[in-house]
Amino acid sequence: MSAATDPAGSRPDYPFSALVGLEPLRRFLLLAAVDPGLGGVLISGPRGTAKSTSARALAALLPEGRLVNLPLGATEERLIGSLDLEAMLRDGELRFRPGLLAAAHQGVLYVDEVNLLPDALVDALLDVAASGVNSIEREGISHRHPARFVLIGTMNPEEGEVRPQLLDRFGLMVELDNCLDPQQRQAMVRARLDYESDPQAFHARHREMDAALRQRLLAARAALAELDFDEAVHERVSRWCIAAAVDGVRADLAMLRAARALAAWEGAQAVTIEHVDQVAAACLRHRCRQLPAAPSSADGPAPQDHDARSGPDEASTTGRHPGDDEGDFGELPPEPVGMTPVKAVRPLLPKP
The missing domain is CATH 1.10.8.80 (Magnesium chelatase subunit I, C-Terminal domain)
Known part of the structure; x- marks a missing residue:
């Protein structure tokens, strides 16, 4: 499924080149896209700071245009894969059913509220994000498949922190703050209104800039x-x-x-x-x-x-629209899990 449009196929996602006021985030999302082996980007910030919007925009920028969402209720089998019981009962053969890690190959794996996921899931996806390979051992089956994706994790620090042992597994971290510049906020609102009034036309105005970024990304990978x-x-x-x-x-x-x-x-x-x-x-x-x-x-x-500093992508004087919660490929309804997130207190870090 392409990340360039919503599930109904009628509204394109917000263009990456139209994001404004997010230069550090754009910079490091692009670097993670150049080298997914970096281990992903952890985005920390309050609600409404365009975390999910930026992830969708990056996915649409990639040549494959694939965004896979890891919901909070996902199980380990849903993440890494499981046995295909139907095939086993029907054909008497042990087969592997790919999970979300396989679906995210060559795209973006987006994990909202990563600080609320069970540690075992976070550890597993970070392992695969760094290696680019998912290895599974299940009931006599040994299976390996490529899983090279851009990992984007988001969190609201008010809802708890990620344990230091898991924080260290993320390659990069960007901290976002609320925008306190009146003019910039007005630009964001105007752009949001333009996008809402005619998403197709808004997307078309940024098509060439996004295409140029896509070509530059491919050249950097090469x-x-x-x-x-x-x-x-x-x-x-x-x-x-x-x-x-x-x-x-x-x-x-x-x-x-x-x-x-x-x-x-x-x-x-x-x-x-x-x-x-x-x-x-x-x-x-x-x-x-x-x-x-x-x-x-x-x-x-x-x-x-x-x-x-400005990010490596071209600066934009347009705006962004706040993150929304529309469904994406791989999303499941929340399910109860038998673990309680561990909160770790980490002081605010000053800038160098």
Whole structure:
């Protein structure tokens, strides 16, 4: 099912190029689309900050245009797959029935309120998001299938946090705030009204810009394998992670991959320490109690706050429409689960 239209096929989703006031989010969603192996993007923010709208817009931007929604009531079998009992009873053969991870291949797997999911489900989907392969062992059946998708998880911090052990599994994190700029809010409302009055015409006005972004995304994916990291880049990443006192090396790996994705998006010939500095905050914000100051180094300039920079996509003076809750491919009605989400208190992190 294409994410470019709603389930009825009558209304196109909000164009990615029409999102405004979300430069950091657009930047890191695009980087995750360039390299899905980054481990996905966790978006934290209050209600109505366009989290779901942005996810749908990115899915529509991808060549495959596929969005799969993981509902809160999903079971582990619904997520990773299960035995096809009907085929077993009918034909006497053990067969595998693919789950949502298989359906999300080459598209976007969207997890709203990821902080309310059972830890076992979050752990499973993060494993697959990082590896790109889903492996299942069930009743004598061993099955593997590709599951390379852009993982987008959202959460409202007022409803509880994700455990630190699971936070560390997300490649990037973006924190959204309510818009307090009157002019920008007016632009958002005007754009929303334009979209509601004629979604087809609104989408048509942004078709060329979205098409250009799609072509640029494909070029960046193709260039990714040609980019490598020199010693200066490795050292800069290590200095950032040591200064942040992170556990393990997941942050190092995420920062290297994000810097490479940014270099590919920009069409650069090599990954530089400037690329590292531009992605450092998104890679560390959810992995440390307080973001460190820029590591002292003679190799490059001090990092800039990613929240103050324009995203890699073209800036838009139009608006966005708030996230809605329309059904998507893979959505199920909520079902009770036998686990209680664990809440962890994490202080607000200042910007570097």
